[in-house]
Amino acid sequence: MITKLLLILLGISIILPLRIEGPHAESEKGPSAGLDDVYGPKPQAPQKKLPAEEIKPTAIDTPRRFGKLLAATQILDSMLNNYDHRLRPGIGEKPTVITVVLSVNTLGPISVPNMEYSIDITLCQTWYDERLRYNGSFESFVLNGDVVSQLWIPDTFFRNSKRIHDYGVTRLNHMVRIHKDGKVLYTDRMIIDARCSLHMLKFPMDSHSCPLSFSSFSYPENEIIYKWDDFKLDINDGNSWKLLQFDFTGVSNETKTISTIAGDFMVTTLFFNVSRRFGFNIFQNYVPSSVTTIISWVSFWIKSDFAQARTSLGITSVLTMTTLSSYSQKNFPRVSCMTALDFYIGVCFAFCICALLEFALLSFLIYHYMKSRTSPRVRHPPTRARALTPLRARASAHARARQQQDVVCEIEDSEEDSDEEEGPSCPAQQSLRPGRTQCPGSRCRLCKYLCMARSCNGSLWQQGRLFIHIYRLDNYSRVIFPVTFFFFNVIYWLVCLNL
Incomplete structure (x- = not known):
């Protein structure tokens, strides 16, 4: 009986595990059970690595990596333990040679009113320090x-700098590289606002050389020597150079020694040569000035009777030139010298003033002539000359001769002359026409150097003087003003562009 119970318990213990494992096996084989009849490779489940296996280094790599780290730490500690950064390398034996490599990242903008420019550089300084030599891999x-x-770092400073900004994002942009032979490379990136003396005499056809001078602040020439190695100018295609109105024409360098109360220092200067683009000033200053001057000549084709039109045109031209002159000085340094642009605008201003004065002179002469025409005629009785005694007649003749010498032109009011001449006649023509009578009260004092008759030959004592008629002033101005302005422009541009 006991034997049977033991056999039953043994059978149950064998059957129960098989029933428990059956569903799990079927569930695992379920997705792939129907793929046994399909042609092709069977999909395999990816094998995942444990996180501990991905991060945990192998037993072989661990001592190797930590061995290099410990070796580098030991080398740096051995170099810096007995290192005194207060003393320069080679002190008391020889001067330290600093080799400079300058990389220009961005140049500009150039501020004309403040006479300064901005530059973004990377300054690389190289020297040898025997105390930093080491042995290792x-x-x-x-x-x-x-x-x-x-x-120990050289105390290099920029002599003509106004402001210096260091890059501090995300850390200060300083880098030190130490070689096995003791060569040290120190790199620093900064933005410098430096002074630049702009000579504006030829503005806007001017060219400038903006300097960047640097030297040691405390070490004289017998302790530190600067040496140029190379000029590295990185000009990006993305218009990173913010020169605006200028074109970069080249770079040059200069090294000299200056004497100060602290000693003789070696100063190295890098010159950035730029030339101005004057296309902006042509359209903003030269063209408006020339057009305003030409417009002022329109008054020469307006009759003198329209005084309001000619006066308003002349005054408008003068005020426009004044506004242009003030606008050209808006973004300009307050210098005492006259620039080329100021000279051009000043000449255009003079042309506008002369056009206005020409109408004023014409109006004055016409008014004087019309006033003399309306004066009453003075007639002398013919019998008065016969009644004079010979002595009084001789004195009267001398008086009339002196009176004619003081006056070049006499104004006649006869009807036959009014049809032939509109202006006054000359004494030379009066001598050819004895029938005319002269009016002592209508003498033209302004005719002493100008003959105002349309057809005046002049007497013998008038030879060599200029004979001009008042009504022909506009005709003369229509030719004289444009021709003079044309020759002025030719000479101006030839001189400015060739200097």
Whole structure:
């Protein structure tokens, strides 16, 4: 009986595990059970790696990596333990040679009113320090700006700088690289606002050389020597140079020694040569000035009777030139010298003033002539000359001769002359026409150097003088003003462009 119970319990213990494993096996084989009859490779479930296996280094790599790290730490500690960053390399033996490589990232803008310019540079300085030599498998160590305070760094400063901005995002842009042979490379990136003396005499056809001077602040020439290695100017195609009105024409350098109360210092200067683009000034200053001057000549084709039109046109031209002159000085340094643009605008202003004065002179002469025409005629009785005694007649003749010498032109009011001449006649013509009588009260004092008759030959004592008629002033001005302005422009542009 007991034997039977043991056999039953043994059978139950064998059957129950098989029933429990059956559903799990079917569920695992369920998705792929129907793929046994399909042609092709069967899909396999990807094997996942445990996170501990991905991060955990192998036993072989761990001592190797930590071994290099410990070796680098030991080399740096051995170099800096007995290193005194207060003393320059080679002190008391020889001067330290600093090799400079300058990389220009951005040049500009150039501020004309403040006479300064902005430049973004990367300054690379290289020197040898025997105290930093080491032996090891590392060719060089690249260190960030935190180690700069533990090394000797040249005290280079820019002599003509106004403001200097260091890049501090995300860390200060300083880098130190130490080589096995003791060569040290120190790189620093900065933005400098430097002074630039702009000579504006030829503005807007001017060219300038903006300097960037640097030297040591405390070490004289017998302790630190600067040496140029190369000029590296990175000109990007993305218009990173903000020169605006200028074109970059080249770069040059100069090294000299200056004497100060602290000693003789070596100063190295880099010159950035730029020339101005004067296309903007042509359209903003030269063209409006020339057009305003030409418009002022329209008054020469307006009759003198329309005084209001000619006066308003002349005054408008003068005021326009004044506005243009003030606008050209808006973004300009307050210099005492006259620039080429100021000279051109000043000449255009003079042409507008002369056009206005020409009408004023014409109006005055016409008014004087019309006033003399309306004066009463003075007639002398013919019997008065016969009644005079010979002595009085001789004195009267001398008086009339002196009176004629003082007056070049006499104004006649006869009807036959009014049809032939509109202006006054000359004494030379009066001598050819003895029938005319002269009016002592209508003498033209302004005719002393100008003959105002349309057809005046002049007497013998008038030879060599200019004979002109008042009604022909506009005709003369129509030719004289444009021709003079044309020759002025030719000479102006030839001189300015060839200097």
